[in-house]
Amino acid sequence: MPKTASPALASSLGALPFYDYIIVGSGAGGSPLACYLAAAGKRVLLLEAGREWQASQYPDNEFDASLALMWNGGAEPSRDGRLTFLRGRALGGGTVVNQCLLDRFDDDAFSSWAAHSGIASFSSAGMARHYQVTEAHLALKTISERDWNGNARLYVEGFEKLGHRWAPLRRGQRHCAVANGNDCLRCLGGCPRDSKQSMAVTFLPLARQAGADIISECDVQGVVHGSRSVTVYGRRRGERVQFHAARCVLAAGSFGSTALMLRSGLGDRLPALGQGFYCHPQFVTFALYDQLLDSHRGSFQAVKSDDPAFRAAGFKLENVFVGPMGAAYLLPGFGRRHLATMAAYRHLACIEVAVRDVTPGRIGLHGNGRLRVEKPVGRAERRRARAGLAVIEQIYRATGARRVIHSPFNIGLHLMGGCALGTRKASSVVNPEFAVHGLPRLHVVDGSLFPDAPGINPSLTIMALAHRAAEAMLGATVRPVSRMPCTAGQEVC
Numbered sequence: 001m002p003k004t005a006s007p008a009l010a011s012s013l014g015a016l017p018f019y020d021y022i023i024v025g026s027g028a029g030g031s032p033l034a035c036y037l038a039a040a041g042k043r044v045l046l047l048e049a050g051r052e053w054q055a056s057q058y059p060d061n062e063f064d065a066s067l068a069l070m071w072n073g074g075a076e077p078s079r080d081g082r083l084t085f086l087r088g089r090a091l092g093g094g095t096v097v098n099q100c101l102l103d104r105f106d107d108d109a110f111s112s113w114a115a116h117s118g119i120a121s122f123s124s125a126g127m128a129r130h131y132q133v134t135e136a137h138l139a140l141k142t143i144s145e146r147d148w149n150g151n152a153r154l155y156v157e158g159f160e161k162l163g164h165r166w167a168p169l170r171r172g173q174r175h176c177a178v179a180n181g182n183d184c185l186r187c188l189g190g191c192p193r194d195s196k197q198s199m200a201v202t203f204l205p206l207a208r209q210a211g212a213d214i215i216s217e218c219d220v221q222g223v224v225h226g227s228r229s230v231t232v233y234g235r236r237r238g239e240r241v242q243f244h245a246a247r248c249v250l251a252a253g254s255f256g257s258t259a260l261m262l263r264s265g266l267g268d269r270l271p272a273l274g275q276g277f278y279c280h281p282q283f284v285t286f287a288l289y290d291q292l293l294d295s296h297r298g299s300f301q302a303v304k305s306d307d308p309a310f311r312a313a314g315f316k317l318e319n320v321f322v323g324p325m326g327a328a329y330l331l332p333g334f335g336r337r338h339l340a341t342m343a344a345y346r347h348l349a350c351i352e353v354a355v356r357d358v359t360p361g362r363i364g365l366h367g368n369g370r371l372r373v374e375k376p377v378g379r380a381e382r383r384r385a386r387a388g389l390a391v392i393e394q395i396y397r398a399t400g401a402r403r404v405i406h407s408p409f410n411i412g413l414h415l416m417g418g419c420a421l422g423t424r425k426a427s428s429v430v431n432p433e434f435a436v437h438g439l440p441r442l443h444v445v446d447g448s449l450f451p452d453a454p455g456i457n458p459s460l461t462i463m464a465l466a467h468r469a470a471e472a473m474l475g476a477t478v479r480p481v482s483r484m485p486c487t488a489g490q491e492v493c
């Protein structure tokens, strides 16, 4: 059985043991890794800047949810202001605020990774076992036609009239269905019934059960890599804190892990640090219909484009919707005109183009230590976006839209790269064993590892990379971790 400091943890942060691993960040990368390492008997400490939430405590409106669960209140602009980034800040990371659409990568995505990283084992076959073990921990549901709302019906009607291929979405959810009042638009601010398969209901309880110590509201500010240990320092509720371990794993996401390494003074020795940032830029388009659509109700995202021609052209079309605050932000205009469009909220449809970006951005720091993200929307991205927007306009025309409304704001939700995996130090930060080049006690396991943009939802693959990393760190095969039955007096089960 693993040793744990849990009973004493809350009252005496000063008396913590020397850990085998400190993991910084509890999202799609950090939580599965904590679970696997703790289940293998390692002493694990997981540190997270955001707070821990119970399902009943999540804010019930978009505004409060953005403030409480996102970095910088929910909107971080790129340097030129052309993109707005969203990233979660809570125990469970981005998986608490995401839509939990879980897709495996295809051969096209992996062959591009293999070419960029020099790691030949990136292939569908090479990753299959890591996906299988990951999926064994998740309840996955393919959304059925029964759960479609007006927005999904229009999308499918348009695709079929124009002869494009679509497919139902696969989502991580356990027990929500339209018949039970599926209000999954709300769960972008934390799922109120613990149905969505975020880390908070999947890997984190297993990590705790296996003996991992978890400290939330702890903002890590830097790491010091010594010859025998790593020191991690930061602030918790205003107090300075410091922890020690044999190894440290950065799992703070693309922005978080890159910024931490830069703040720790590692920029000079790692030429590729902060390079190669991608985000699948999204271009949102609404349309106004005479009929009532109620796109905010039910399963607000149910179907996706599945057309090989779109994949080859570097974009996909997503049938999404937003709450009233999100709509107010994304809709153009102001005053009476904006008010009139908002008044027609229940008649709006929405489709966005998500582009597989090829022009790399760069994550850096301003002189005052704040994050600085440069992400050009290059010629290739503009061409891909235009091709997607043209199809969206055809879909809206074919289904009788009264007006098409393009949002002036473009967003990035899939934050990838900055600490790329690869064999060569000149073009990557992390080696195939998930250790930083030249720093054997420092590891990275999160979306910052991506060598380029796959054009596919990233979080399932981040979880699968965590499984691959656990096997590399333990030097052993890692099997699925199962939930133990509760025993008397157990704190968490």
Ligand SMILES: Cc1cc2nc3c(=O)[nH]c(=O)nc-3n(C[C@H](O)[C@H](O)[C@H](O)COP(=O)(O)OP(=O)(O)OC[C@H]3O[C@@H](n4cnc5c(N)ncnc54)[C@H](O)[C@@H]3O)c2cc1C
Pocket: 024, 025, 026, 027, 028, 029, 030, 047, 048, 049, 050, 086, 087, 088, 089, 090, 091, 092, 093, 094, 095, 097, 098, 099, 100, 101, 102, 103, 188, 218, 219, 220, 221, 251, 252, 253, 254, 256, 257, 260, 413, 414, 415, 445, 446, 447, 448, 457, 458, 459, 460, 462
């Ligand atoms: C609105 C939205 C919808 C999305 N929908 C989907 C979807 O349907 N499917 C999909 O695959 N992906 C989706 N994504 C993206 C997905 O959530 C992310 O790709 C994924 O969570 C990234 O995992 P990660 O481990 O890299 O980082 P994260 O999950 O972001 O975890 C990083 C964690 O580290 C913490 N952290 C950062 N810095 C520090 C620090 N200094 N000290 C301590 N802790 C720190 C953060 O608070 C965070 O909790 C969506 C994202 C958003 C915002």
